[in-house]
Amino acid sequence: MVEAKALVKRFGDFEAVRGIDVHVRRGEAFGFLGPNGAGKSSTMRMIASVSPRTDGELTVLGLDPDREGPRIRARLGVVPQQDNLDSELTVRQNLQVYGRYFGLSRSHVRRRAAELMEFAQLTERADDEVEPLSGGMKRRLTIARSLVNDPELLLLDEPTTGLDPQARHLVWDRLFRLKSQGVTLIVTTHYMDEAEQLCDRLVVMDGGRIAAEGSPTELIRRFATREVLELRFAPGEQEPVVGLVDDLADRVEVLPDRILLYTGSGEAALERAHARGVRPVSSLVRRSTLEDVFLRLTGRSLVE
Amino acid sequence: MTTTDPRRPGGVLLRILPPGLYSGRAGAIIERSVLSYSRGWLVFVSGVMEPLFYLLAFQIGFGALVGDVTGPGGRPLDYVAFVAPALLVASAMNGAVFDSTFGVFFKFRYAKTYDAMLATPVGPLDIAAGEIGWAVLRGGLYAVAFFGVMSVMGMVDSPWAMLLVPVALLVAFAFAAIGMACATFLRSPSQFEFVQLAVVPMFLFSTTFFPLSVYPVPLQVVVQCLPLYHGVELARGLSVGVPDLTMLGHAAYLFALAALGVVATARRLAGLLLR
Structure with missing residues (x-):
């Protein structure tokens, strides 16, 4: 699904990603672990095809993000680190309008919004504004929104940061369901329990480089x-x-x-x-x- | 997008607007605005009422004091009839600038609305076209209302005056495009004073309330550079039914400004959000 070789991202003099190799297979849950500033989010933005790479090779869904950004993004779901829901719209409208950005028909997005509100347990808040929702609800809505186009690959940047334990478990539960439906997940996190819960395979990033790679149990065996x-x-x-x-x-x-x-x-x-x-x-x-x-x-x- | 190969066929246009900036979804952005404003309909009421108040003030107040003025083609003109078409395009300008600066700034800097859009196939040019298109539609709505008031007050007596609404749309287009491009440079809400600083003198001095001949020649040149001046001249000439060839120049100026604004906006959004 994602293939990166010697991938580099520079912002001016600052080198956020310093030549990483990543290979994500279809159907797996892949994690990027690392402290703040390790280069996780920069990598995610390159994969999400909203940030051109500085150097190296990258293909997402077999396509080159620099040339086929819109075609790739049409098949991706993105959950950004900070919720960027549309505060001028209701819960339902957020889902419907987002679907329209993907070029889906009005009747399709209407149906899909109803399904997704069910999935995210937000049906009762369908016609409420977004602002008064709790942090957990907003997060669920952001995840629901990322699914509006039935993505093959879902990118989640710190999906449960700032949520209480109940809300985190609910989010994890939804992500498990997606994984069991065959959606490939790429997750960044600095919560170890989250990585152990969700990821089949992960890389630990530090200072823009990959420090280690493997399954959670492999990594524990090797490094602890x-x-x-x-x-x-x-x-x-x-x-x-x-x-x-x-x-x-x-x-x-x-x-x-x-x-x-x-x-x-x-x-x-x-x-x-x-x-x-x-x-x-x-x-x-x-x-x-x-x-x-x-x-x-x-x-x-x-x-x- | 950094790897745009200058040798690639397609030439200049592809270099100004590289592929991937546009996926033909501007309509969805406009839909979003319609939904968002359908709950804030009060804005429309105020937008329609404001020019009405202006017209009444000029009709009842200034009209009595000033008497006739010399209009396009040297014809004597009622002062209200002189001011009305100018106010029509000025209100189109105000509506467009307001939408494309305040609204855009908020979505761009704080709400991160455009970041969310760019995670979909939507590109920066879609956003620019959609937001500017919405501002034009809104300006058009005001213009239609204003035109209605003008006809009720008996100020429309030339068939050419029917073109006032398209002129207002063109003015709204130019100002929305330039306004949105400028909004991408603003860093804090206090900098909106700059927008006011540009718009208010333009409103007052672009021959809105008095003819160009009032100014000494050097100042006339300055006034003729102002975009609103071209809108006012177009509208006033059409309103009294005296079309002439210079109008093509005025229209071309506004079109060029609009195109410049759209391209600049798309490129700024791409540079700031797709980095």
Whole structure:
């Protein structure tokens, strides 16, 4: 569905995307993970054919976005990072008018709008204005709007950022349904649980480059251990302990209030730590998550 | 669109407006405006009433004070009949400028309406044509209402005056196109003062209320450069039924302005939103 080779996007002197290779297959859910400024949104805009590439190769649905932008966009659905619903129109009109931009007939968009409002659980708000809707409802409407042309490929830029847990789960549920109907999804997110929930395959981006690629479980296997032992201490008291435990794990990370031990078996490591006289305030054994992978690959310092 | 090959056949036009900027969906943009305004119909009432108030004021007030003036072709003319066609095109200008600057600015900078449109096959030229087309339609509606009032007040006595409405449409087209192009340069709402600063003197000095001969020669040249002047001259000449060849020049000026505005708008939108 999407094929990128050495894809580059520059804005003046700033290089937002620095030569990435991406291959998205039909029917899969593909994720772009990365901190803010990693180049995810720039990549998404190039795929959405609203941002010409600076260099490299890109085909979307087998077509070149630079030359066939409108033809590609006719078969895409786009959910932008920020809702850009039409505040001068009602919920229903938002869907119908958007369908008209795709050149669909009036009777078709009328039918399709009714279906989509059902899908997004917005039927009761059909003739309300958009502005008073809650954040979750607006997001659902934006997703519904992106489906008005029955897209083959759906691009979602941070689909659940800013939503409460109920609203997020509802959005995920709708995305699962679309995936099961065969729609290819490309998602950007910086929520690891979202990536683990939604994506079959993903790339971790950092500083405009791809840092890693694979399925969530593959990435965890490759870049983290099976389990993580977290030893919590009063702030500052963890430092003297590091020397006692650093041989108990494949990798040790020291944070202000705790030590993280990346190991195959958290319980075994904890027992040995206890045996050496280590007495943390509390301890926790958990499975490694994509978040551990993410932080390892992109670092803990704040990226602005 | 950055990779437009200058050697590609199609030449100049393709380079000014590369393919992909247009997909023939301007009509859908106009539909959107119709839906949006169908709930804000009050705008139309005010737009139709305003020129009516002007005409009444001139009929009752100034008309009595000023008496006759010399109209096109040297004919003596009632002052109201002198001012009315000018007010008609001025109201077309005002309506068009308002729509294509305030409305466009809001959608462009804040509501991100155009970003949403560009995620569909719609291109920047569709947006420019659709929004400008809507402003022209709206201006046309005002012009028809104004023309109706003029005929009721007995100011339409030449068959040529029927062309006043198309002239108003042309004026609306030119100002909507230029207005929209300018709106893409505005950064904050306070900069709308610049729009006012351009429109108000144009309204007052484009021979709307007094003939060109009032000005000293150097100023006459300046006034003749103003786009509204050409609209006023066209409308006034047709209103009294004295057509002449210079009218083609006036019309050509306005057409050129409109074309320039459409191209500039499409290119600005493409440059700012498709980056």
